[in-house]
Structure formats: C-alpha cells, structure tokens
Amino acid sequence: MLSEGGSFMKGMVMGGLFCLLLSLLGSFRPGTEPKTEDHNHHHVKAPSKDELTKLSDSRVQELSNQVRVSCIIMVQPKFLVYWATALDTWSKHCDKAVFYTSESSKALEAIDLNEKDDWARLRKALRHAFENAGDLQWFFVAQPTTFAIIENLKYLVLAKDPSEPFYLGNVKKSGELEYVAYDSGIVLSYEALKRLVHVFQDEDKCPERGRALWKLSEDKQLAVCLKFTGVFAENGEDAHGKGLFNSKGVNSLISESMKDNPNNVVEGCCSDMAVTFSG
Amino acid sequence: MGHYGAGDGVTMKGSSSRWAFSLGFLVGACSIYFFLRQVWFERSYPVLSEAQERTTAVSERPTSWRKEGAALVNRLHPHHADEDSRVADVLYQKVRILCWVMTGPYNLKSRARHVRATWSRHCNVVVFMSSEEDPDFPTVGLGTKEGRDQLYWKTIRAFHYVYEHHASEADWFLKADDDTYVVVDNLRWILSNHTPEEPIYFGKRFKPYTKQGYMSGGAGYVLSKEALKRFVEGFRTKVCSHTTHVEDLALGQCLEKMGVLAGDSRDTLLRETFHPFVPEHHLTGKFSKSFWYWSYCYYPIGPQCCSDLAVSFHYVEAELMYTLEYYTYHLRAYGYRPRYRPSVRLGLSHGPLSQTAGRAGPKGVQEVTDGRSRTTSAFLVSVNQTKAETEPEKREKDNLISRATENKTAVTLGRHL
Numbered sequence: 001m002l003s004e005g006g007s008f009m010k011g012m013v014m015g016g017l018f019c020l021l022l023s024l025l026g027s028f029r030p031g032t033e034p035k036t037e038d039h040n041h042h043h044v045k046a047p048s049k050d051e052l053t054k055l056s057d058s059r060v061q062e063l064s065n066q067v068r069v070s071c072i073i074m075v076q077p078k079f080l081v082y083w084a085t086a087l088d089t090w091s092k093h094c095d096k097a098v099f100y101t102s103e104s105s106k107a108l109e110a111i112d113l114n115e116k117d118d119w120a121r122l123r124k125a126l127r128h129a130f131e132n133a134g135d136l137q138w139f140f141v142a143q144p145t146t147f148a149i150i151e152n153l154k155y156l157v158l159a160k161d162p163s164e165p166f167y168l169g170n171v172k173k174s175g176e177l178e179y180v181a182y183d184s185g186i187v188l189s190y191e192a193l194k195r196l197v198h199v200f201q202d203e204d205k206c207p208e209r210g211r212a213l214w215k216l217s218e219d220k221q222l223a224v225c226l227k228f229t230g231v232f233a234e235n236g237e238d239a240h241g242k243g244l245f246n247s248k249g250v251n252s253l254i255s256e257s258m259k260d261n262p263n264n265v266v267e268g269c270c271s272d273m274a275v276t277f278s279g
Numbered sequence: 280m281g282h283y284g285a286g287d288g289v290t291m292k293g294s295s296s297r298w299a300f301s302l303g304f305l306v307g308a309c310s311i312y313f314f315l316r317q318v319w320f321e322r323s324y325p326v327l328s329e330a331q332e333r334t335t336a337v338s339e340r341p342t343s344w345r346k347e348g349a350a351l352v353n354r355l356h357p358h359h360a361d362e363d364s365r366v367a368d369v370l371y372q373k374v375r376i377l378c379w380v381m382t383g384p385y386n387l388k389s390r391a392r393h394v395r396a397t398w399s400r401h402c403n404v405v406v407f408m409s410s411e412e413d414p415d416f417p418t419v420g421l422g423t424k425e426g427r428d429q430l431y432w433k434t435i436r437a438f439h440y441v442y443e444h445h446a447s448e449a450d451w452f453l454k455a456d457d458d459t460y461v462v463v464d465n466l467r468w469i470l471s472n473h474t475p476e477e478p479i480y481f482g483k484r485f486k487p488y489t490k491q492g493y494m495s496g497g498a499g500y501v502l503s504k505e506a507l508k509r510f511v512e513g514f515r516t517k518v519c520s521h522t523t524h525v526e527d528l529a530l531g532q533c534l535e536k537m538g539v540l541a542g543d544s545r546d547t548l549l550r551e552t553f554h555p556f557v558p559e560h561h562l563t564g565k566f567s568k569s570f571w572y573w574s575y576c577y578y579p580i581g582p583q584c585c586s587d588l589a590v591s592f593h594y595v596e597a598e599l600m601y602t603l604e605y606y607t608y609h610l611r612a613y614g615y616r617p618r619y620r621p622s623v624r625l626g627l628s629h630g631p632l633s634q635t636a637g638r639a640g641p642k643g644v645q646e647v648t649d650g651r652s653r654t655t656s657a658f659l660v661s662v663n664q665t666k667a668e669t670e671p672e673k674r675e676k677d678n679l680i681s682r683a684t685e686n687k688t689a690v691t692l693g694r695h696l
Contacts, residue, residue, distance in 0.1 A: 002554065004299040011303020016311040018304070023315055064614065155613035171326040179328060235328055245406040254601045265396065266600040272609045 042169050046156045046273060048239035055113045060158075067154045070136040071097040072129050074122065075144050081146030093150035096136060100125040100275065119218045120208055123200055126188075130197045137162035139193050141186040143279055148185055152273045156236055156244060157187070165192040165231040167223075170245035170276075178217060179223030181277040184245040186219070187236065194233040195229035201212045202228075242271040307696060343400070349419040350406045350445060357400050357608075367424050371403065374467040376501070377438050377449035382427045382457040383419065384411050390457035391416070393597045397604045402461035404448050408437040409534065430496070430526040435514065438502075442511045450475035452507050453497040460595040460603050465588040469544055475504040481542040481552035482532060483591075484577035485527075491541040492577045493531020497593035498553040500527070502539075509537040527623035545578065550586040556595045558603070561585050 052060060071094035075083040083099065087108065091097040099110035102121055111128065115121040122141075129139055138157055142148060161164060166189035167264070169180035180186045199206045205221050206225035216224070223233055236244045246253060261268035319631030343355035356371045358364035360395025360418065378399055384392040391407055395416075399405040410429070421436040423429045434454065441452055451470055455461055473479060480502040494500035502510065510533060513519035519533035531541070542554050554561055555572075561584035566572055573579055 004295050007296040007299040011300035011305075012310075013303075014300075014616035015304035015305075015307025015309075019308040019315070023312075070462040147298055149610075149612050151612040151614045172323040173326050174323040181323075186566035235326055237328050247325075250602050250605065251598060254598050254605065258598065258601065263396075266605045266609060269601070269605060270610070272611055273613060274610060 006184070014164070019098050025072070039171055042056075043237050044156070044160075044166070044232035045236040045240045046152075046244065047159050051159070061072055063158050064154070064217075067093040067138060069137045069138045069150055069153060070095065070129060070133060071142050071148075071150070072139060072141045073097060073099045073144070073146075074101075074125060074141065075110060076102045076169050078119075079144040080105060080107060083110075085144070086144060086146075090148050090150065092095055094101035094140070096134075098129065098132075100128070117209065118223050119215070119249050122218045123208065126193065127197050127200065130193050133190070133193075137190045139188045139190075141182075142276075143189070143278070146185050147185060147278070148276045149274065152244070152275045153185075153187065155273060156275060157189075160189070162189040163191050165189060165195060165229070166234065167226055167231045168234050168236045169264050170243060170247055171233045171235040173222060177220060179220050179224055180233045181247050182217070182244075183261060184247040185276040185278075186222070192226065192231045195231060196222075196226055199225050199229050236275065238271045240271075244271055244273065244275040246270065246277045247279060249277050253277075253279065298567075327444075334600050346417060347404075348444070349412070349414070350404050351395075351416045351417070352404050352448075353400060353402060356562075363449065367467075370464070370467040370471060374451065374470050375403040375449040376451045376453055376463060376466065377404040377406070377441060377445055378405045378453045378455060378461070379408050379462070380455050380457055380459075381430075381433060381437070382407050383409050384418075385425070386457050387413065387416055387418065390597065391418075393600045394455075394457055398461050398463060402453070404445060406437075406441065406445070408433060408440070425557055428524040429496060431521055431524050431529045434496075434526045434530060435671065438507060438510055439514070442507055446484045446504065446507070450504055452493075452504070453499060453501040454496075455591070456497055456593065458595050459497060459499045459591055459593050460590045460600055461499055462589060462607055465586075468588055468591045469590065470501065473542075477503050478505045478509055478537075478539040479537055479542045480506045481544040481553070483551065483555050484541060484544070485531075485575045486577045488528055488576060489531050489535055491535055493528055493535075493541065495531075495553070495593075496556045498555040499591045499593075500530075502534075505645065506534060506539045509539055510534060513537045515537065544580075544590070545581075546586040546588055548586070549578070549581045551578075551583055552586045552588060552590040554585060554589065557592050557594050557599060558589075560587065560594075615657050638694030 033232055055063075071091055073083075073086055073091060075086075077083075083101075083105075084107075087099070091099075099108070100113055100121070102109040102116055103114065104110070104112040111125075113121050113124045113128075115124060126139075126141070134141075138153075140148065140150070140153060156168070157166070166187065167180060168187040170184040172181050173179075197237065202206075205228040206221075226232070238244055250257075254265065257265045257269040322635070343353060343357070344351040345354055346352075347444055356364070356368055358367065380391060380394055380399065382394075387407075387409070395405070395407070407416060407418040409418040409421045410421055410425050410433070412418060419437075419440060421433050421440070423432045423436065438452070439453070451466075453461065453463075453466065469481060480494065480500055482500030483494055483498035484492045510519070510530070513533050513536065518536055522532065523529050535541070546552055556564070576583075594601070639669055
C-alpha cells in the first residue's frame with residue numbers, strides 16, 4: 001500500500017519535471033520571438049499632415065462628414081459611477097452612443113441584455129449594434145473605465161474605407177494570438193462587424209459559451225472569431241508611430257515616462273492625438 | 280491515493296506500483312502543464328508600436344536657457360515644430376514676464392526641478408528663489424531661513440532682488456510657488472490688455488482683511504512694473520514693513536497702501552483664471568458650504584471655476600506638472616479650430632470695443648455659442664468682424680497686433696465637458 005503511494009508520488013514528481021523540462025526546451029526554440037515576425041503584424045497609422053495637405057479642403061470636409069461612429073459602451077450597475085461619467089463626458093461626442101448593461105439599474109438607462117456571461121453579452125451587444133447601425137460605418141466598443149476622444153478616433157480612420165475589415169486598438173499578443181485589448185477600446189469597421197455577426201452563427205468556430213476548460217477573456221474570444229473570418233488585429237498609431245490606444249491612465253503613463261525619460265517626460269509619453277485612456 | 284487491499288498478491292503489488300507510478304506521472308505532468316499555461320504561456324504581451332520598435336531614444340531637447348547669474352533667460356519660446364504659434368510668439372515679445380519661483384534647498388529635486396522642466400520654459404526670464412544660493416540649479420540665496428514664518432521675508436527680498444537685477448528685462452513680475460502650475464501664455468492674454476505703467480496686480484482675489492482684497496499666494500500673482508516699483512518704494516519709505524509672515528495678505532496690504540489696484544483676472548465669461556487648488560478639485564470637488572474658501576472668494580457669485588484660458592493651479596505635484604503640460608500643450612482633439620483667434624484688423628476696428636478697466640473690447644473674445652461644432656468649418660471670430668480669417672491676412676495682422684490681442688487657446692480636455 002505504501003509502495004503504491006510512494007510510486008504515485010514519484011510518478012507525479014517525474015511527470016511534473018518532465019513537463020517542465022519539455023516546456024523549457026520548447027521555449028528556447030529559435031524563432032519564438034524573432035524580430036522578423038514582429039513586422040508581420042499590422043500598424044494602422046493616422047494620416048500625417050502631409051497626406052492631408054494633398055487632399056483638397058472640400059475633400060477633407062467630405063471625409064469628415066462621412067466618418068460617423070457608433071459607440072457601444074458595456075456597463076454594469078456595479079460600475080455606476082463610471083457609467084454616469086461616460087454618459088456625461090466623452091460619449092456625447094459619438095454620433096450614436098448606446099449603453100449595454102448586464103442588468104438594469106434604476107438610476108440610469110441602458111439596453112438591458114440580461115446576460116451575466118461577459119462574452120455572451122458582448123455578442124448580443126455587437127449584434128444589436130449591427131442590426132441598428134443605420135448609416136453608421138464605424139463601431140467603437142468601450143468599457144466603463146475607458147475615456148475616448150472620438151474626434152481623434154475619427155481622424156485615425158478618416159481616409160480608411162469601412163467596407164474593408166478593420167479591427168483596431170491597442171494590440172496585445174498572447175501565445176500566438178494577437179488581439180485588441182478591451183479596456184483601451186476596440187474599433188471595428190462595418191465590414192469587420194458584418195463578418196463577425198455572420199460567424200457568430202457558427203458554433204464551431206465561434207461558440208457562444210466558449211469551449212475551453214477555463215474561459216478566455218472576451219477580447220481574446222473576439223480575436224479568435226474574427227481571425228476565422230480573415231480579420232486581424234491592427235495597432236492604432238499616429239503618424240509618428242506612437243500608440244493611440246492606451247490601457248493606462250495619463251497619470252500612470254506620465255509616471256512611467258518620468259522614470260524612463262526624465263529629461264523628456266511629456267514628449268516621451270503619449271501621442272498628441274491619443275484616442276483612449278483607461279484604468 | 281489508492282488504498283489497495285493488504286491481501287493482494289506479490290504480482291499485483293508490482294503492477295499496481297507501476298500503475299500508481301504512471302497515474303502519478305500523468306497527474307503531475309498535467310497539473311504542471313495547466314499551471315504553466317496559466318502563468319506563462321497565456322500571458323499577454325503588448326505588441327510594440329512602431330515607435331517602440333524603432334527604439335529611438337527620445338532625443339534630449341536642447342536647452343534653450345541662457346544662464347545670467349542666477350536667472351535663466353529663455354532664448355526660444357517653446358512650441359511644436361508644426362504648430363502655428365505666431366500669436367503666442369508675438370505676445371512673448373510684447374508682454375515680457377519674469378517668473379520667480381519660491382523654493383528651498385530641500386525642494387529643488389522634488390519640486391523646483393519639474394517647474395524648470397515644464398511651465399517655466401514659457402517665461403521670458405525665470406529666477407528660482409531659495410534661502411541658499413545654488414549656482415548649478417541655479418537658485419538665488421535670499422539669506423533667510425526656511426519655513427512658513429519666513430515666507431514674507433523671502434517674498435520681500437525676492438521682489439527687491441528682481442527689481443535690482445532684472446527690472447529692465449520684463450514688464451510683469453510673477454510670483455509662484457514650486458507647486459504652482461502656470462500657463463504663462465494665458466497670463467499674457469490677460470495682461471495684454473494692460474500696460475506695465477499701470478499700478479495693478481492680478482491673481483486669485485480674496486476678500487477678507489483688506490478693502491480691495493488681496494491675491495492668494497499659492498495660486499500665484501503678477502505685478503506690473505509700476506506695482507513692483509511702488510512695492511520697493513513702500514519699504515524704502517517705511518510705509519510698508521514686515522507686518523506678518525502671511526505673505527499674500529501682507530503684500531496685498533502693502534500694495535493697497537501704495538495705491539496699487541487689485542485687478543479682476545476673470546475671463547469674459549466671469550470664470551476664474553487663477554486657482555488655489557488642482558484642476559480636479561475645482562472641477563469635481565464639492566466644497567462644503569462651510570469651507571473657508573467660500574468666505575474668502577472675492578467673487579463668490581458666478582461660474583467660479585474654470586476658464587478655458589486658465590492661468591494657474593496650486594498644490595500641483597511633480598507628476599501632475601507633466602500631466603498638465605501634456606494636456607495644455609500637446610493633447611488635442613482633432614477638428615477644432617482654436618476658439619480664440621486674433622481678429623483681423625485689430626488696431627483699426629471701431630466703436631464699441633469699449634475699454635472698461637480690466638477686461639473688455641479687444642479682449643472680448645467671442646465665445647463660441649455652438650460648442651458642439653465638430654467639423655472643421657470656420658468658426659466665428661471676434662466682436663466686430665464677420666469674416667473668418669484667412670492665411671495671408673494673418674501675416675499682415677502680425678504687424679497690427681498691439682497690446683490687445685486675442686490669444687490662441689490653450690485647449691484643455693475640460694473644453695469637452
């Protein structure tokens with residue numbers, strides 16, 4: 001009896017060590033983080049001043065009028081303060097702003113999706129936004145703690161065609177998956193959303209309740225589904241290559257910059273045409 | 280762990296050991312795998328933006344200071360390479376401001392250094408006043424001790440120093456603390472409607488203890504050259520003396536005795552420009568009715584906070600200094616033309632640009648009533664002009680800009696609210 005127990009223990013230890021060894025060896029595989037691979041992911045840049053001067057004034061005006069953003073703000077009663085703040089501030093700059101909540105709140109109005117599961121809720125919200133899009137061609141998904149400057153978002157997509165699939169934001173990488181971080185806002189063009197809503201119906205590729213043992217976060221799920229439709233995450237940047245979507249607040253970013261570039265704090269920090277801050 | 284019957288045969292024992300081992304192996308491997316997966320494999324890494332990939336070290340800005348003794352003289356008026364700052368530049372030449380910053384040897388690294396790196400670069404001359412001299416920073420040694428009870432002594436000596444050494448280099452003399460943030464360009468807008476020969480000073484006006492009020496020390500205050508002259512004269516003729524260490528009140532009382540007017544620094548919508556607290560506090564704080572602030576404010580009725588062309592905030596720590604610099608001079612919302620655009624033919628414009636003391640006429644900026652305008656359509660301009668500005672006119676106008684001009688707005692995020 002004891003010997004079985006002992007064997008079992010030995011087995012466990014061996015198994016653990018074996019696995020550890022394999023993964024360590026695996027991570028030293030050449031080409032896991034090669035520089036060349038990094039250039040395969042996309043950067044979507046805002047128009048530079050030169051690009052704009054090439055276009056006529058009336059053309060710029062035309063484009064400005066065409067770009068219209070529908071904001072999808074996912075809230076919950078437990079974030080009531082943020083909800084109210086978003087309502088009072090930045091969401092007013094959206095052409096259309098709709099708040100989707102997990103459960104209704106007496107204090108504020110929103111579309112009650114009555115859905116506790118985060119991913120399922122996001123799906124419902126996106127589908128609803130798509131069906132009620134009207135002539136809005138761009139969609140911006142935010143969380144309660146996101147602060148967005150919609151004018152700068154419009155500038156980023158000013159010369160982009162919404163009938164092309166765009167999936168923009170602050171891109172992160174997890175394993176092999178590149179996805180747009182949720183808290184710093186997700187931008188979807190009409191085409192991207194259309195494809196997404198279509199693939200929602202495919203339970204294999206894009207299951208409603210997630211299939212892994214542990215749940216993937218919704219932003220990763222979104223990336224997986226979009227990938228099946230051929231839409232890939234792209235990092236939103238300004239003309240100088242500085243990221244426009246920030247998962248941190250201005251204070252944190254400035255703090256970091258004070259440590260990293262103490263002689264050039266403000267220039268080394270954030271873009272002049274930042275689109276979002278979060279946290 | 281399996282408990283096998285003690286009565287199993289020898290062979291059973293051998294194979295069951297192996298089973299136990301295999302089972303253990305499987306369990307161990309799997310649990311470690313899942314664990315690693317959570318901790319290691321599935322970790323998210325930010326994808327580097329192009330700017331980060333290039334890893335170009337953010338190049339150090341060339342210093343534009345010229346050290347003159349203990350003063351820093353600004354050679355370049357800071358602005359973005361592709362920003363049109365012509366009006367700000369003109370004002371920089373015409374409304375010269377000397378900023379002196381009240382600091383101390385223990386605050387150089389934690390506070391004064393950040394003032395030097397941010398807003399003080401927009402002054403024509405800046406002098407850091409400390410109890411001890413420091414030739415490297417540089418600071419002036421006032422020969423006092425440190426502490427709250429030394430504040431008025433420091434102030435008296437600082438103004439005397441500035442008068443003796445730098446009177447000809449500036450038209451206006453600003454006092455600020457090392458935790459005050461000042462938008463100097465907005466200050467020039469307010470001062471552009473006055474002349475340095477007027478005996479007047481501006482700041483956050485407080486009511487008590489004086490007839491005409493006095494200016495809060497922390498929010499910063501600025502004296503005209505004539506006001507500074509009279510302040511120094513007051514001490515020479517013993518009309519003024521070190522009455523109390525409450526620096527702002529004492530200065531206010533001295534200036535009142537010397538016939539210096541306490542100016543109204545509010546903007547055309549009667550919003551305050553000098554602020555004794557941080558922006559967040561003024562914007563979102565709910566001061567209780569019994570808070571001392573209400574009984575001190577000279578203009579308690581009205582919008583109070585906060586002008587679009589705000590001049591100062593107090594209790595600003597290092598991080599907030601840079602944050603405010605970012606909001607004031609860098610972060611912009613695309614598509615807004617600056618609200619405050621210099622009018623086309625200012626000197627020649629007529630009539631009802633009435634000059635009431637303090638504000639008015641040319642400074643009568645047309646507040647855009649349609650605040651929600653988002654497109655790049657031309658905005659309305661100033662009081663009497665109806666046509667919008669065009670590029671070539673701007674060039675000619677530079678010659679016509681006299682004291683009273685409208686300044687380019689320092690747009691802050693607040694404007695969206």
